[in-house]
Amino acid sequence: PRVGIVVVAAGSGTRLGAGGPKAFVGIDRHSILRHALDGVFAAPEAQVVIVVPEGREGDARTEALEASGDRSDLVTVVTGGATRQESVAAGLRALWGDVEIVLVHDAARALTPPEVFSRVVGAIDAGADGAIPVLPVIDTIKRVAGEEIVAAVDRSELASAQTPQGFRRDVLDAAYAAASAEFTDDAALVADAGHAVSAVPGHPLAFKITTAADLDRARHLLAAAPE
Ligand code: C5P
Numbered sequence: 446p447r448v449g450i451v452v453v454a455a456g457s458g459t460r461l462g463a464g465g466p467k468a469f470v471g472i473d474r475h476s477i478l479r480h481a482l483d484g485v486f487a488a489p490e491a492q493v494v495i496v497v498p499e500g501r502e503g504d505a506r507t508e509a510l511e512a513s514g515d516r517s518d519l520v521t522v523v524t525g526g527a528t529r530q531e532s533v534a535a536g537l538r539a540l541w542g543d544v545e546i547v548l549v550h551d552a553a554r555a556l557t558p559p560e561v562f563s564r565v566v567g568a569i570d571a572g573a574d575g576a577i578p579v580l581p582v583i584d585t586i587k588r589v590a591g592e593e594i595v596a597a598v599d600r601s602e603l604a605s606a607q608t609p610q611g612f613r614r615d616v617l618d619a620a621y622a623a624a625s626a627e628f629t630d631d632a633a634l635v636a637d638a639g640h641a642v643s644a645v646p647g648h649p650l651a652f653k654i655t656t657a658a659d660l661d662r663a664r665h666l667l668a669a670a671p672e
Pocket of ligand 1: 453454455456457467468496525526527528529530532533550551552553554653654655
């Protein structure tokens with residue numbers, strides 16, 4: 446396939462407090478990772494690299510087999526690193542063949558609809574070096590220094606970034622090879638390497654499961670959704 450999707454699922458889940466790696470926590474009868482993979486395999490065909498904590502590689506392979514409907518030929522599982530950036534780098538090294546577009550996706554955004562993947566790929570096909578899904582910022586945002594409000598920030602200039610974040614493979618590989626700092630997302634790393642990244646509409650369901658309240662929200666959404 447010409448699209449590769451790196452699903453990063455190697456986080457520790459400390460903030461979720463479920464006592465184990467977040468991606469393997471159940472939302473309903475299926476784990477966060479399984480739900481994320483259901484979205485990935487409902488998107489246009491792609492090579493899929495799943496990045497997991499050391500020791501969970503076999504579990505991830507099992508989840509991937511089920512989610513992919515036995516397309517294990519499309520799936521690679523690798524061990525992640527200490528930071529998200531290291532985990533993405535490990536995933537990129539595992540891509541093979543003729544992949545031209547790489548999407549990096551947080552497993553923690555488990556309910557991301559397939560259409561978001563298509564939008565990101567579409568923007569790159571239309572000529573962008575990189576494209577990310579964003580949502581408008583709802584809160585009023587302040588710049589602060591300790592307890593002092595330094596400035597109001599014009600909300601209309603802001604957006605919150607989601608995943609999957611997509612890039613031309615050559616651009617992303619080069620940006621990772623050149624990266625000399627830690628960035629909080631791939632778009633920042635690619636922008637630091639001098640490339641323009643464009644925005645496509647994100648989706649409320651692409652929220653990141655971080656806290657116990659987020660997990661509750663995902664549970665309620667799935668319980669309310671028709672099978
Ligand atoms: O911690 P946070 O939820 O922001 O992480 C975002 C995504 O990055 C998660 O899907 C998590 O599993 C992944 N991650 C990773 N390796 C790390 C840290 C986070 O794959 N060392």
